[in-house]
Amino acid sequence: MSIKFRMLVGAMALALTGGVYAAGEHGGHHGSGGNGAGEPGDASDVSRTVEVVMYDNYYEPENISVESGETVRFKVWNDGALVHEFNIGSAEMHEAHQQEMQMMVEHGVLKGDHIDHDMMNMDMGDGHSMKHDDPNSVLLEPGESAEIIWTFTEASDLEFACNVPGHYQAGMYGDIEFK
Amino acid sequence: MMLRLPLAVACFSLALASPATTWAAPSDGGHNAHRHTVNSFWGVSLEEFEYRYSDSDDEVAVWDGDAFFGSDELKFRWIFSGEWEEAHDAFESLENQFVVQTPISDFFDAKAGVRIDTPEGPDRVYGVLGINGLAPYWFEVDSNLYVSDEGDASIDLDAEYELLLTNRLILSASLDVLVALSSDREIGLGKGLSSTETGLRLGYDLIDRSFSPYLGIVHERKYGDTADIARTSGGSKEDWFAVVGARLMF
Amino acid sequence: MGKYWSSLILALALPVWGQAEEYNLSVDRVMIDTGGFVKEGIGYNGASPGPVLRFKEGEEVTINVTNNLDEMTSIHWHGLILPFEQDGVPGISFPGIPPGETFTYRFPVVQNGTYWYHSHSGFQEPAGAYGAIIIDAEGREPYRYDREYVVQLTDKHPHSGDRILRNLKMSADYYNRQQQTVGDFWRESSEQGFLATLRDRMMWGDMRMMKADIEDVQGFTGLINGKGPEQNWTGTFEPGDRVRLRFINSSAMTYFDVRIPGLKMTVVQADGNNVQPVTVDEFRIGVAETYDVIVHIRDAKAFTLFAESMGRSGYARGTLAPEEGMTAEVPELREAPLLTMADMAGHMDHGDMDHSSMEGMDHSDMEGMDHSSMESMDHSSMEGMDHSAMESQGNPDPFYAPGSGLVPAAANGGKFLSYADLKAQKPLYEEREPTREIELRLTGNMERYIWSINGIKYEDAEPIRLQYGERVRFKFVNETMMTHPMHLHGMWSILDVGEGKWNPIKHVISVAPATTVYMETEVDAPGEWAFHCHLAYHHAAGMFRKIIVEGGPDESVKSLTKAAEAQDGGES
Structure with missing residues (x-):
């Protein structure tokens, strides 16, 4: 199942149940459905490392060039005072994910400057939780860092973005350009 | 000699009501550009400015208004009213009151001062003590005790209610009652309930609230001794008027 | 050669290194054309x-300010942190600028964001003396963001400020054309029963209060950057x-509810201080507040920027469009709100209205609060009010009295910004316990149009004395039926929204009727400052205080304070 599809299901379930988080937990692997974002990469395929620093509501750098088929290791630091996300996807994927993140804020999982991991992992009653462990993203508290290894399978319109509510809208996104 | 007492009352209340800090004329020569707060105001209004046509074909010009200058704490107010009868080319009544006015509660003010009546016929000077304000249910009320230089006392009570047909088309009902505590036959006043004037005026606020033309009816009635005195001098006990005029406020 | 290079480097470095920029402003008589009427006013340059x-x-x-008027003037730099002599309040910071003279303001710029400036003399600001x-x-x-616009709102009135205040003093409802009529009575009777x-x-009449008493001064034309609805400012x-979009409400009296149908707005700044971004459909901007929002516009079409007054008696309108001349549908004004008994509560029962449950902003606590506070009211006279509306809704916005008629709702049913949504992007101060609390009751007599603090008008009041270095917690208790935007000069107002160190940093705190709102201030600016309701005619009627900050690191301040005192003494 592709990320996009799962997110769509998530968004639909969200709309249907009026508030039960239904996606977000990562079950299998991604990328086979040709959604264009790419797929989790293998460490052995990494051609280079790109360092990304997250500040309060912007990234440095704001532009990253990749080649089709390239596998990149992203080292991501959160140098801000707030929780931020680094998420690779299309504008539509980000939009869908933003609704999930909104739920996390409404349920108190995501506070301004920290993540309530206990609550995030809590079973919400139907086998679902608010876990944030999709391989195309990391969600970091201030001071934290993480890595993502990602293979850009094909050229498409991609952005890296922070989907903490309001952050993307305020301009916390960067462009991924295919050479 | 009787005049002195009410004047003294008026001056006394003026002194009481005037804390040094609050009564201050504009300190910068009249324009407000250099103050944080504005402490003195003025205003002129004519509640009634109208022509009355009676059921016995009399025509009367009537006005009732006031002008004030002062602060929240103390105002000087000149209250003026009169009735000019067309047939006799004479003032049936002509009153000027000069009062100081100060708040005594959230909605009421006390007034004290002097009233000078100079109509056709004998003149009178009165000391005035009164209250006016807004009673519950939006009744504007004004009540005064008058003591004349002849030693006669009377009380009047005016009440007015405005009914908003729309926010500009306003029906106002008014009732003025005069009660004499002693009779003053020379000016046609008998002891007891002396006279009432009831009015119903339909006005339209044409320019803000500064010019509101109206049409209405007014009923005047005299009672008891006052009615008898009026009859002996050839007047009527009861009159109906159609009125046309405007309410003015500047 | 070396000299050449060093001077070049110096020249390049200068703009970065706090160069002294010079600006010139002249204060002039101007004609203001709203599209509906033309009126002489006051402007700059x-x-x-x-x-x-x-x-x-x-x-x-x-900044060289030349006064071309025939009266005194002044400019206050609203929201700027600066030495008090530069704050531009005549009689407090300086004597004012006499006709024909030039006053030079000079101060370091120690902050960033959206602010505004305006005259602090008489009614020059309502007359047009303001800018961004x-x-x-x-x-x-x-x-x-790819581009930015200032969206400066105002409520231009055809009457002069002096005349407006005089009219209000003569008749407090002079400008209120939204009063309940006989027609409203019958309409309501058919819905809710005659009795x-x-x-x-009878209940409202008994108190001589009006449900429609939301906007004191109606009859204005809403302007955006000086342009009326028909003139249609376009970005x-x-x-x-x-x-x-940098929204600034420079109105004399009017709160606006702002929306752009078809676009979501992400609020990123309030009163010049960045806030954690929050995406909304609509927001209410109090008088003298600023909000910066970012809108992401994907479609090549026009969008109406619509700012309805809180009492729905007027509006400002502009357009965002790919090119000038394009327009979008202009919405109808929504129905005017009416105050409820909840908005009256502060007026009716001062003592029991300590909304202490707001302190922690615990929403569940608020439920209990309306009942306890209402208990002291006369229930027999409350029959007419809609209890169900008060209870079923829960508490949509803790910054309004529960059941208040003023609680805003987005036109599209979406998200309406609340003060509770505002969280600082970056705390400006270390969080610490306040050293003391000062209660300020916002008081007034609507019928007489008298406005005051703790029941005392400015001219009768002692200044509020603060000590340099303390952190004061101000408790605003609004005992009136009007909403008051309280503005402290010179020091930040940290609004308590229950978020601790993330509490937003503002310069205007709007206090809704019958509510208690707390703000904290780090007293870090010596000198004398103004503190007042920013509604022009409330401020002029007495809802104003002088704040004196005693002590401080700078000895020279003391002599200046004395000089200002002498000046002030000469004034009154």
């Missing part, structure tokens, strides 16, 4: 609003742009 002043954080600015200030951050802006409606009217964009 020949226009109203005045020019947008663009400062850079870290620079020292010099943008201060660019020293580093990069923490947001990304219930009669009881309702252009390229499809795909993120546009930053």
